[in-house]
Amino acid sequence: MGDVNELILSKAGSNVELIPEIAKHLISSGGKRLRPMLTLACADMFGYEGKGHVTLAASVEFMHTATLLHDDVVDESDMRRGKLAARKLWGNQASVLVGDYLLGQAFKMMVDVGSLEALRILSTASAVIAEGEVLQLGAAKNIATSEADYLRVIEAKTAALFAAAAEVGPVIAGQGEAMKQAARSYGMELGYAFQLVDDALDYGGSSADLGKDVGDDFREGKITLPVVLAIARGTDADRAFWKRCLEGEDIADGDLEQAIELLKKYDALAETVERARAYGGNALKALETLPAGPHNDALADAVAFCISRVS
């Protein structure tokens, strides 16, 4: 990961001063680097000896960082990873453009690696992520969003990049379909688990503690699984409450507490975490097909880490 971090910082450079300034703000603000780790482990586990996986891992992180920059603009978010969002410090305009720059750099780096198959996988993920975000725009502020709609959104906006990040490991290591499919499946299931845990954490997790970063999704009118479950199980009065807050964005003091109360009442947070655990179990299952050893263990630890964030 040291090589990946070094490459990330060097490729975030540009003669245009604002670009490294914004990129480094985000890159050095302590993301978990989960996605690039998947790429490295999924190549190293096959004894891959080149440097291509480092470059692909850095591209994956750039794609992710570009998405974060654009997401914050789209969601009008003020905070990201406990710091002011880039758009609050440098404006929406710079966030959009620096995101575009990082995406361009990501593709240049993939081209350097020279694997058309890895390029196909990652460029497809890039289009799918954007599709997922557009889909989420449509689902936002619509309390009629079904569980299936919601899963379609998170598959595209989150799980697809986890899947691609893992799949390019065996690709660069010259493996066949079975290994590529297993790595992809591991990444996809982990991605689902990761997003569900994130969604539960946004309401304080299964313990529903009111931490400092709680309630962003609620305030932005985002319909996530806990809400979908609570709405499906709620009374007409509950639905009216969700409709006012999420569709109408008419949120008063005490509404977030009321929302969390409803989520607890209908077991919506606990059940979201339960589903995350199930996806995590599927990810572990996929690992059984991949070679055993320390990299396989690290990938299993990643699953445990994702789930542990919430419990």
Add this chain to the structure above:
Amino acid sequence: MGDVNELILSKAGSNVELIPEIAKHLISSGGKRLRPMLTLACADMFGYEGKGHVTLAASVEFMHTATLLHDDVVDESDMRRGKLAARKLWGNQASVLVGDYLLGQAFKMMVDVGSLEALRILSTASAVIAEGEVLQLGAAKNIATSEADYLRVIEAKTAALFAAAAEVGPVIAGQGEAMKQAARSYGMELGYAFQLVDDALDYGGSSADLGKDVGDDFREGKITLPVVLAIARGTDADRAFWKRCLEGEDIADGDLEQAIELLKKYDALAETVERARAYGGNALKALETLPAGPHNDALADAVAFCISRVS
């Protein structure tokens, strides 16, 4: 070009309804398709017989369309090609995300073609364009912008894509360095000419007629070559005027007319057009290295067309 248009419309599709809606709004609103035409002509002139140039041409147009969507958000523009800008119809959020989707699709299409060299050229252009836009953000609202600063911006934000669009023609047709360099040089020079003409047209062209689309750059505080030239030649009072309007965005009735008056007084529009002609001449010079015939003639016509828009 019929094949390119067909491919563009089919690849702008998505199950997510909003995507084809927005993409087609922009794609069918009568862009000049100048960039994809360069790719086709620069491949066909070497007797290229495959279909890869059509796919590359469509990718180039997608990259351009994605840039337009993001530009309108960044510039807060209301109009694009005489229609309401996508961001006014569907919002900034959808414009950012659909731009991202089109960029992802563009890379997928390039991967389909399978030329790593074309991928390298176009992904580099993609990063350079974004760099140019960030540079322009810094230059906007700064009347101290020099002519060199300005040329650096337009090389990156406009000429680089023209150059890449032309260069991938001989690349896909399997030509050597000399032909690639000539095509690139043709595209680059044409790109400069194109942008300078655009800048002059934004103030009514050399005749300085006040058409309906005049004054956007002025209202957005953009520093373009006509303004750079007029500021360099103006009095202190003139500088105060430009400073108030472009840096302070304090624009009153009659200010645009006053700006055009100053541009005429200091020959700034005529000289901008003169420079465009010189770049156009360089483009024609580059064509001498490329094979003669109907495609070479079409590329020469493209130069004449660009210049004729303003005179």
